[in-house]
Amino acid sequence: MNFRKTLLTLFACLLNFSFLQAHQSDIVASTTEDQKPATIKVLLHKDSTGALLEARGSFEVINPETGKRVSSGRNGKRFYLYPHKEGIKWGEDFLGIFQLQIIPTSPDTTLLVNGVQYSGVLEIYHVEEKLNIINEVTVENYLKSILPQKFHGDYPESVMDAVAIIARTDAYYSALFNHDAFWHVDAKEVCYEGVGLTCQNPAIDRSIESTRHLVMTFEDQPFPSTWTENCGGKTAPYQTIFRKNTPTPQGVDSVFALAERKDTHWAFTMNTQDLAKVAKINRITGIDLFVDHFSSKVYAVRIHDGVHTEDIDFLTLQKHIGEAKLKSNDFSVSLKGNIASFEGYGVGSGTGLCLYSASQMAERGDDTPHMLAEFFPYTHIEKMRAYPEAIVSANKGSFVSPKHKKATQKKHRILH
Incomplete structure (x- = not known):
């Protein structure tokens, strides 16, 4: 408990320092990779x-x-x-x-x-x-472009600060994990539209600036992370839902979301022929769910046609059915005749920070460090302006070699 409090205190100091430095510009010219901002x-x-x-x-x-x-x-x-x-x-x-x-x-x-x-x-x-x-x-300018497209709603500042740190952590992970690739993310997939659409949401820009360069690490490295609108009482590990072969924090119980679980109930029906089109099969004779054991969140479905089976991950299924109908991965499904009945709770992918719970924590007086500690257990907060030369984890061995390998060629600068 004392160790956890120490981490939270350290984070609070970093957060305050970052806020004071919010409007200082990056170094626009550098000649070494160590000085180059992430x-x-x-x-x-x-x-x-x-x-x-x-x-x-x-x-x-x-x-x-x-x-x-x-x-x-x-x-x-x-x-x-x-x-x-x-x-x-x-x-x-x-x-x-x-x-x-x-x-x-x-x-x-x-x-x-x-x-x-x-x-x-x-x-x-x-x-x-x-x-x-x-x-x-x-990464700071990247966040200012993508977050207004992904994050909607009116939330307390402490919650928005948490979201900024989560998004930055995810961006660092993408860049480090794919350090040898020609590109790290696809603009269409992450809703990146350049700098022309920045400053659309002053509250989001404030959160990015006030948490500048702050990321979470798990087992000594940034990790893929996200948030969900309402977890319905429990969250699932990112690696389970998104099928990532990398360590991420475990899922947690959320008393706030659990207390309101019944209010997040949703249901809908659809013709099995329409569902068969999603699986690209002629008919449906059965549906199995693959679930995370702790949270019961669905990460994939297996659809039977009597002879063959087709597996579909949750995100693909939700994309075809629509988020307005299949609101979360906390659901069950039953077949009766040519009708498939879906029934579930919550909103979102059920991983990471539960925005509803975080908002309730903010009303109670909890700050950003406590929110992150609650939903990302056993993580640390670090101020990481530039990528490290290498990350070595005692639990996992070498995760990444340097993002930018040492080279004899001239090192160019990133401006703005």
Whole structure:
């Protein structure tokens, strides 16, 4: 108990310090990876035939293979970018070059792809006569773009601060786990729309700034994490519901959500033929549920047609049926004739922070550290401005090698 209180006190100090530093800008130029703020690479366009690329302000173009500058400009540039057999063309021809980095050389420079504004660096890869376009952006700016799209509702500041830390932790995990990949996340999947849509929700921006660089670690490393609107009384481990082969905190009981469980009841019916289309089979003779034993949350279903079976994970099932109907993964299903009857409780994936419970905790006077400790047991809070060179866990061994491997080529800066 004393150890837990120490962690909470440490976190509170970090949170207050972060708030005081909220409006100090990042270092815009760095020459070593250790100084580089944490970034994440977002896939903007895959297998594209081309895009209108504009640099508003000074920039340079680098060949990542050699680290050499192949072009630059002081007053911006606007041309259609496209691949051809001998390289890439963007106003000028980059012959024999099949990958480019477009790097702002001024804090005032912005980059636009098909009219959408981005901060940070653009990476272009020529792959089989198509282009993959990637944006490397600081995690802080990334959060300001995605959170307004994912997080809705009016919640106490302490709850919103918790959500910001959870989202940052998840982003750090994605970047570190996929450190060798060309990109870490897909813009469409994470609702990333560049910097043009930031500042939509001042309350969210405040939470991101006031918790700047704060992440949770479990077994010495950031971990995949999320939140749920109402857990219905219990949460499930992220790794169970999302089928991730990585350690995450265990599920917990929530007395607040349990007390209101009956009020979150929902039910609906659907024709089995419509459900069969989801499984891509002709008929349905039975449905089995795969559940987390602690929470009874469903992570997948097995649909029978009398001869074959088809397994569908919960998120895919919910996407096809619709979140308005299949509100959570805390449900049961029965078949009668050609009708499938669903009945359940709660709202959301049932993992991570329960927003309803956290709001009740805030009304009781609990702060952000207590909320995170309640729903993410055995985690630590760290201020992690840059990615560590490596993370080694005594419980799991080496989790990641350095996100950015040591190299002799010039290290470029992330601006904004």
